[in-house]
Amino acid sequence: MLEADSHGTFYYNSLAVGGGNFLTDVFRSRDGGRTWDAPVAAFGGDKAWMLVDKTGGPSDGHLYNAWSSFAGCCGPNTFTRSTDGGATYETPVPVQPIFGTLATALDGTLYVGGVDPTDFTRFLVARSTNARDPLATPTFTTASFPLGGSLAFQEPPNPGGLGGQIHVAVNPCNDEVYILASLVSFGADPLDVFFARSSDGGATWSPPIRVNDDAIGAYQWFGTMSVAPNGRIDVVWNDTRNTGQANLCELFRSSSIDGGLTWSPNEAISPVWDSYLGWPNQDKVGDYYQLISDQVGAHLAWASTFNGEQDVYYTRIGDYDCNGNGTGDATDIAGGTSLDTNTNGIPDECECFASRYCTSTVNSSGQAARIDHFGSLSVGAAGLTLLGSGCPAGQFGIFFDGGGRDQTPLGDGFLCVDASSPSLFRLPTIVQTDGSGNTALAIDFTAPPVDAGPGQITAFSTWNFQLWFRDPQGGPTRTNLSDAIELTFCP
Ligand SMILES: [Ca+2]
Ligand SMILES: [Ca+2]
Ligand SMILES: [Ca+2]
Ligand SMILES: [Ca+2]
Structure with a gap:
């Protein structure tokens, strides 16, 4: 996966060539991706996720990597950190949740979301207040809670893999912590997207909220979440509601502007695609999507099969906000806030x-x-x-x-x-x-x-x-x- 620090340095976390056991290397680019440094071994394992601290505080620039204890370098020690801009990675330490993402609060508090490796109905969020301290060895306090179902694994839309990663995010406006995942419902539904909120730093969690708004029966898989700087929660997933077939889905989206209490009407934003096409060596699309929100929309990196086999796609959801004023480009141009003298749809001030x-x-x-x-x-x-x-x-x-x-x-x-x-x-x-x-x-x-x-x-x-x-x-x-x-x- 790809990450960037607050100064625009890129980090690319990849399975290591010939490393075996899902070890990962991290590559760094300091010139916008034109050239890349030699790979740095970063321990790692299967379902690796990486986060760069962009809080602007003392821990700004820390890299945090977590992966699955089922396959990796170091058994239950599934978390490593770099405090020197990716030059070196620390000896891994234990963190319990697997198959999840990472997030930081504004003060640098770190959250790792996921599921209990021994119980896929037991969801976990681990919280560390010392990972931001480069002199401390990171330690975690872990809360567990139900989320309306069990983690989807080997379900019909993606028979060789997960139904999606477990996403954790922090609302920068109020420090609420959110979790979201595609789960096999405890009710009659085969696969739904569930969300929960914590208002106390991940210690206690709300009852689960179902994000998809259809009747029961369809598969909602690869649920993926991001929170915008203004607190809007964006979610995408693959949805079979309009096809009735497990392998034929559309990408769907919904957003919440009230901390996940209510969600916008679900909206299909892609053509139908077939998740059974072009399996490379396992019967699955692997292993997750990444969504990054801004004031007016979101960037999505995702896998799909529009060419008849699997590829990585980029989709912009909503308008762009190139000048960062919280208003979409088209609205800025239409309202005269921005000029577009070369009529290419891009506010002129963004073209330098x-x-x-x-x-x-x-x-x-x-x-x-x-x-x-x-x-x-x-x-x-x-x-x-x-x-x-x-x-x-x-x-x-x-x-x-x-x-x-x-x-x-x-x-x-x-x-x-x-x-x-x-x-x-x-x-x-x-x-x-x-x-x-x-x-x-x-x-x-x-x-x-x-x-x-x-x-x-x-x-x-x-x-x-x-x-x-x-x-x-x-x-x-x-x-x-x-x-x-x-x-x-x-x-
Ligand atoms: Ca469903
Ligand atoms: Ca391909
Ligand atoms: Ca704008
Ligand atoms: Ca222009």
Whole structure:
């Protein structure tokens, strides 16, 4: 599964190649997924789930991994933590629930949801208040409660697997803890989605609430839950109510804005698909979906068979909210809150972004020079400054840009901008580094490029920037360069 920390570092938790016994590796990417570090062994086991603490507090960036005691590295010790950004993982410690997810409260309190490995009618939420403390060995207090049925395993829609993972989530508005799972009902129904709420940190739990609103008889499997920053609870599942066949389902959704007391009318949001198609090596779709909610909708990663065999799909549920103001893009554009001058349905202010890339070599300052930007990427706002740092002191340099990426030797460093797409363009002002090796250049968006060609920076264009500088005490060519930054501009 894929996770990200609050600074945009990605973590990918995968079964280890040749590791056996469901051991997992975690890969890290610090450049938006373009490149990935070497795998780091992270213990692990079957049905692994991973969470990165994004609370913004002292435990921000902790990685928490849990898995099933039925198959894994370490028997009942099914929880590990990394407090160093995924460089190392601690010796696993015990946590009782299996087949569940993890969640953090705003204060870094950690919850692990799941079921008792010895009793699939006994649901568990384990709570740790010291997992956030990097000096403590995480310990858990575990509550158990019924949830309206037993965990679905080897049921007709997914005969070789689970009916879904058990999802735990914390409402960031009030610290309520929620649990949700697809269960074989204690009543007459073969499979329903059940929900329960705790208002006391997971110690006691409400009676179960049935989320699907159909008559009895259909299968609701792979129930998956997420809570939005505004407290809205989103749930999706696969549902056979409209087909009457266990293997033919549609993806359904429902939401609650009152802590799960009431749920919106259930809504089908996918075509019918066949869960019996393309089983790779077990008779199942495995093993879970992941849903991440924001103010106006949710991102869903899920498995389906629309191509006649199993694939991983991404579905956006609801509108996007690219500017994070709590209003959907379409509403922002229709109401004039956002402009859309290029009429592509994306608010213009969301179409600018920055991405650093490339590698610079150590120069005579003892550092590798770096380029950054400060201020707005809006051409109209005209408030953008390029920054250079880590350069030799008191030397002159030139910022330049071009249309593509590259990394080829130049001077004593690397040219990171593709000189052939279509050319390199020098920015008009020659800069000088100060006594600390720093320099800055305010961008004049109205100035024509120094070099001939289509070098003008305009809204919705993308340019790659780099700093070339003199380095008389450096290597043989006495010149070097920074790393690079790709900037896309908005109006
Ligand atoms: Ca049902
Ligand atoms: Ca496939
Ligand atoms: Ca918005
Ligand atoms: Ca636009």
